Amino acid sequence: MAVLCYIETRNGEVTQGALLAVGYAQKIALQQGLPLSLAIAGANQERLPNYQNLGVDNVILIDEAFPPNYQIAGRAAWIKQLITDKGITLFITDSSPENSAVASYTAGLMDAPIFTGVTEGFGSDVSALKRNIYSGKLKGSYVFDGQVRFLVLAPGVGLLSEPKACNKVDSFLFTGSLSLAIQLEELTTTGEVLPLTEARRIVSGGRGMRGPENWGALEELAKRLGAATACSRPVSDEGWRPHHEHVGQTGKIVAPELYVALGISGAIQHLAGISGSKVIVAINKDPEAPIFEAADYGIIGDLQQVLPKLIDALA
């Protein structure tokens, strides 16, 4: 019986979501009295000391030959073998689309139960989980039973692990055979420095910003806060901002520590995209805007007046 946390690095770096997953896994493993392994895809040998310090019992570096991130079936075959080889009974990963898909495919291969979007389950009984349903309007409580169990955390859920050195480092190479039939024609980078779903702070603009020419102040505020920029759906539909910045039900679901909504009215579809945020700040000239019902802090005022003041306060 053992716990496995599976993550994929971004150019060798451990992402924020992954860090939170490792912490979560560490807490569970401790409560269950089980060994914890960390399997890393895209590991960088130079970063090994970082990985070893994350507080797990065993670091497993997945071989470079691991199929690319679009080959989910191929990756699942590898992970299934890893799980069987190491006697894993609980598989935990973060909400990145690739990791979530690998977890689901593998669970399907193994006829194992899987829960995604998990928000709570810290009790001594990991078999009791909570997750959001109906786009966050309700919460469901579930029990989780099976020989091997798969768990995918919701964005922003988890905690930072207690560092602890680990000397046991292994590598893993799939010994079966795979025919990978998908060809990569081309990779075009979007110029997205940090994926929005991993940003710890986000400054987002809506229709109330009046036009793309006004984004300068928003970008300055984001820069001073060390935040990523985002927008509401009408803004990306009108072409004021690129599509990958759209946060909302059919856009990106984000759960940063700080989400600042500028000139966003707070339509339900937008709120569904940000409800996991730790702190929501709303600035809008309309006192009746629904966003204020979801926000923790608010300013009712003209963005043209308020933004410069905020920027100044962040010298």
Next chain:
Amino acid sequence: MYWLIESTGCEQNEPNLKTLVMEFSFSEEQLMIRQAARDYAQRELFLDVIDRDEKSIYPEKHVKALAELGFMGMMVDPKYDGGGMDAVSYVLAMEEISKVDSSVAVIMSVNNSLVCWGLETFGNEQQKEKYLKPLARGEKIGAFLLSEPEAGSDATSQRTTAEDHGDYYLLNGTKNWITNGNTASTYLVIAQTDVAAGHKGINAFIVERHSPGISVGPHENKMGMRSSDTHSVMFTDVKVPKENRIGENGFGFKFAMQTLDGGRIGIAAQALGIASGAYELAVKYAKQRKAFGTEIINHQAVAFKLSDMAVKIETARLLVLKAAWLKDQHKPYGIASAMAKQYCADIAMEVTTEAVQIHGGYGYVKEYHVERLMREAKLTQIYEGTSEIQKVVISRAISRNEMNF
């Protein structure tokens, strides 16, 4: 929606119908049609409606999109490339479109109720093949030319003349307030051929927009529905081939009156949409706006206004749906449609005025839509038969004991 009413003796001319079920629900298709109209209106028309109204910009891309969706020839038989839908579906679609954009709704109404219906009902096969099909598909838009500078409510005194020259008619005169006046390709024109015969000497013609001798006046600078194009149209020795005359010689007045009967249903639905759109906005505003410690919907002055508005709209809706149902059942619907048109238009004016009032200062600015709806409501009381004319129709039916429907 359909009503099966047990004969109670009040309906003298009705055969005894089977059971006594009164149904007030819609079919799945009717609901889908309503939803499709609502989706297009809320998603697409909503985006630029204020701008187009302010600047009087014709909604070209919307007319094209609605044509592609099949909204321009909804009730025309599929053998003429129409949708084959019933009048109830048409009313549902018109209401949804009008909640957001009456200009687009009036373009749709003229094309559907007046031009397509007139042609399909009274045109011959060649006329339908040549003119009805493109109109039903919405590839071409139609216009209905009856009003003149000196003849509005009194359509019997037509000054536009159509001289019989054997194998063609020669048209001369001016028509006023023509919706789609410039953008239409197909005009249905009412003109006087035989002055001595009075209204029995009036004919209806299909006239192609670009015939030599037709000129169109400037776009009218209107109070409301500014995105639809309204022009006067002048005819100077315009030749119209004989085969373009609709029906028998002298049929024109009857053609116009009967076609307008159906057109009334479309305009009633438009007025209903204007009213219900304004009402929905007023409710939304009243639930959010706070004054004297609570949302204004909790103050009786506002609450009672909303209550009155809701009752008027429900009544209006029942009137127009019944008129549509009667038409679908091929029963006489002239009185019902007159009542619907008059009532829907009058309450649209009342409801939109109150909606502006409920919005307070915000109701007076363009951004909040209700002022536009109020300007639009006014026209529904005037065109396609003024409210006063409707009362003439209804009161004559009362005196002739023709109020059985």
Next chain:
Amino acid sequence: MMKIAVCLSQVPDTTTPIKIAADNCSIETQGIQWVINPWDELTLTRAIELRESADSQVTELVVVHAGGVDAEPVIRKALAMGADRAVRIDTKPQDATSAALALADYFKSESYDLILTGLESADFNGGITGVLLASKLGLDVINNVSSLEIIAGKVSLKRESNQGTQSLNLNSPVVIVTQKGIAIAPRIPSMRGVMSARTKPLQIVAASTGGFDSGLRGYHYPPKRQTCKFVPADEAGKLIDLLRNEARVI
């Protein structure tokens, strides 16, 4: 020539308030406005565009739904939008997994070149149905697909990854899980579509999977967020202090 299936889910409209039913494990259905799951609607729109394009390689577009007879109006809307045929698997999925199992069972009996699913359904928010389905059918699956074309019998798509947009080519059969960008806005059914929906086939197939325990033990309402703390507009700088010292997020 390709045969495409689009998996559809029926969910409450986003603006409908949701209430928990007396049994604590389901929602009150009275007054709920049911719609096609938004992600599925966009996916279906793209599939219809592929079906209706001038040089279309698609011979048949079928929508598949695992659910009860109350979903039929929504299924007929999909037919009105432009699908050729519909299949309803008669079962009541409790979650994304049971939906995937019911779908997998059906797809074992009828094969398709492409099976499309949306990212997640607005009720269970599982986000796994498409991938799980592929795994049960032993098929490849591509997720996060933002653009889809069929060129000369091959599937050509774009996938969003954190490194950028990947352009991929592959052969059918395959399962595709879509995301934002797959279509701009849901297709509005044309009047012709609405009138023809009644005559298009809607087949009902029995579900063989039953007795699945999703592990659900109860629904409850999330804790309410506490009320917003307002900072006056002319003292906006105070907000920064609060975020720094009180909320501790900067």
